Amino acid sequence: MNFMQEFGQQMVNGIALGSVYALIALGYTMVYGIVKLINFAHGDILMVGAFAGFFVLTANGQDPSKISNPLMLVLAFIIAMAVSALFGVIIEKTCYKPLRKAPKINLLITAIGVSIVLENGARVIPWIGPNPKQFPVLKDIPIIDGISQMIKAQTGVFISPVQILSFIIAILLMLMLFYIVNFTKTGKAMRAASYDMGAAQLMGINVDNIISVTFAIGAALAAAAGILFALNYPQVEPYMGIMPGLKAFVAAVLGGIGSIPGAMLGGFIMGIAETLTKGFISSKLADAVAFGILIIILVIKPSGILGKNTREKV
Amino acid sequence: MLKIEGLNVFYGTIHALHDINFEVNEGEIVTLIGANGAGKTTTLHSISGLIEPKTGSISFMGSPITGVAANKIVKMGLCQVPEGRRIFANLSVLENLEMGAYTRNDKHNLKDDYEVVFTRFPRLKERIKQIAGTLSGGEQQMLAMGRALMSRPKLLLLDEPSMGLAPLLVKEIFSIIQDINKAGTTVLLVEQNANMALSIATRAYVLETGHIVLSGDAKELAASEEVRKAYLGG
Ligand SMILES: Nc1ncnc2c1ncn2[C@@H]1O[C@H](COP(=O)(O)OP(=O)(O)OP(=O)(O)O)[C@@H](O)[C@H]1O
Ligand SMILES: [Mg+2]
Numbered sequence: 001m002n003f004m005q006e007f008g009q010q011m012v013n014g015i016a017l018g019s020v021y022a023l024i025a026l027g028y029t030m031v032y033g034i035v036k037l038i039n040f041a042h043g044d045i046l047m048v049g050a051f052a053g054f055f056v057l058t059a060n061g062q063d064p065s066k067i068s069n070p071l072m073l074v075l076a077f078i079i080a081m082a083v084s085a086l087f088g089v090i091i092e093k094t095c096y097k098p099l100r101k102a103p104k105i106n107l108l109i110t111a112i113g114v115s116i117v118l119e120n121g122a123r124v125i126p127w128i129g130p131n132p133k134q135f136p137v138l139k140d141i142p143i144i145d146g147i148s149q150m151i152k153a154q155t156g157v158f159i160s161p162v163q164i165l166s167f168i169i170a171i172l173l174m175l176m177l178f179y180i181v182n183f184t185k186t187g188k189a190m191r192a193a194s195y196d197m198g199a200a201q202l203m204g205i206n207v208d209n210i211i212s213v214t215f216a217i218g219a220a221l222a223a224a225a226g227i228l229f230a231l232n233y234p235q236v237e238p239y240m241g242i243m244p245g246l247k248a249f250v251a252a253v254l255g256g257i258g259s260i261p262g263a264m265l266g267g268f269i270m271g272i273a274e275t276l277t278k279g280f281i282s283s284k285l286a287d288a289v290a291f292g293i294l295i296i297i298l299v300i301k302p303s304g305i306l307g308k309n310t311r312e313k314v
Numbered sequence: 315m316l317k318i319e320g321l322n323v324f325y326g327t328i329h330a331l332h333d334i335n336f337e338v339n340e341g342e343i344v345t346l347i348g349a350n351g352a353g354k355t356t357t358l359h360s361i362s363g364l365i366e367p368k369t370g371s372i373s374f375m376g377s378p379i380t381g382v383a384a385n386k387i388v389k390m391g392l393c394q395v396p397e398g399r400r401i402f403a404n405l406s407v408l409e410n411l412e413m414g415a416y417t418r419n420d421k422h423n424l425k426d427d428y429e430v431v432f433t434r435f436p437r438l439k440e441r442i443k444q445i446a447g448t449l450s451g452g453e454q455q456m457l458a459m460g461r462a463l464m465s466r467p468k469l470l471l472l473d474e475p476s477m478g479l480a481p482l483l484v485k486e487i488f489s490i491i492q493d494i495n496k497a498g499t500t501v502l503l504v505e506q507n508a509n510m511a512l513s514i515a516t517r518a519y520v521l522e523t524g525h526i527v528l529s530g531d532a533k534e535l536a537a538s539e540e541v542r543k544a545y546l547g548g
Contacts, residue, residue, distance in 0.1 A: 185412070192402040192413045199400035202362055204388030204417035204465060 010279040016163035018271020019170030023225040024248030025263035027218025033194040033258040040111040043245015044118035049223020050230040053080035066139040081220035088219025122238035132237040135230040256307020321370035343501040345511040348521035354504040389417040391468035399458040403447030414464030431460040508545035512536040
């Protein structure tokens, strides 16, 4: 393989990984935009979604080692996204909402607490437990395999079925999000409330509902990312959300926390930086590069690439 | 239409409003005037449900609204144009108006209401797609008023609409307030510009450090020695 092909291959890997980070980063950025909270439990919501998908895909009557029925895969995504959305809303209503008027640090500590509860809760639940479980692999789905083979033959670059699925799901969900945020009444209210919550209330917007919807959407996106992540590995375990969660957090900060396009851009940059580091420098350095990026942005441009230099409103 | 009795509001230990009593009758323009920090905004926020009063009662069209959620109060027909306009700078002009209409379920009437707002504020119509944050101060005030009108309020609260505007524009805004009132909307107007406010109001209340110290017919107050000295610069 020549250098260009190798580079192209790593870029493809990076974009595929980046699309997963972008999905997760969107949840951080949307929640931050509206309640000014870095939701440290967001990575664990991804884990919840991945397990929900796991249970759908390994339910009775299926081959637990592989997924060959595309309908089951669609069902897994839908159920996982719904379960995570429900978790997101329940956590918001029970843990964060009572603290809405409290100092931000209380909220942050609560989020860390929620994260610990979810991780260790998963460890003690008998169907989950502390040990990693094999996630079924994506195999023998003709359309996806066909696309993969065609690209390989045309360009010499190999895009795995999981990577193709990651692109498709990520792009689909981002388009849906774009539509919701820009063209629906709820989406407009989300933007209005994240700009000025008091003014939104004065216009008759029920901001409690809007906040719940925001948490639900962020959690659903994380669940989709969770399944994609699990398909790639392929395993699920209670701590699986921590690393992708942290990297997506860096992505959200890199793009400009609070900015939706920023989270997407940041996600792709993080994914590409990680795979290029792995491919051309050393796979041991990949995580160090991710957090090195965080330190560099915080020093150079804390508001991120697409972030606005808004002053903190009190 | 609006009746406030024995209202006491605290910020922590700061007693911001002391036993406030006043009312607004249907069809009136009532103004609440007072210096910086007198408690005008606090009063309006209490009415709109953004601040919970410690004691006292607020009723609107006969039903108590103390402790009612802010969004429900808007739905009942009471809308506020907040101090400093607070338009959604990240949304377009049209989207801001849509947010004003957020509580409306009668979709078929909305079109007419946009037309009413655009006739009242033609400049908004020209800038319908513009991002609201890029409007001039005067245009932003018009947008803030148009946005509130989209909720079809029976009672409109206005918090210092003249703030930061050139005198000519202040005149324009005040004449629009009169028009809105003539078209059937009752108005509670908070102002520091007492001269202008008294000139269009039916009745007035004067707020000083959280107390209502004077009240009465707007024309009489404008003529009174006390008010002239304290608020009208002689
Ligand atoms: N969030 C708050 N926390 C503490 N004190 C507050 C708060 N908001 C207002 N106050 C205090 O309450 C008093 C009344 O404030 P308010 O904003 O109602 O005055 P105002 O009459 O609207 O003044 P202005 O003309 O400057 O707008 C002031 O002393 C102010 O410092
Ligand atoms: Mg004020």
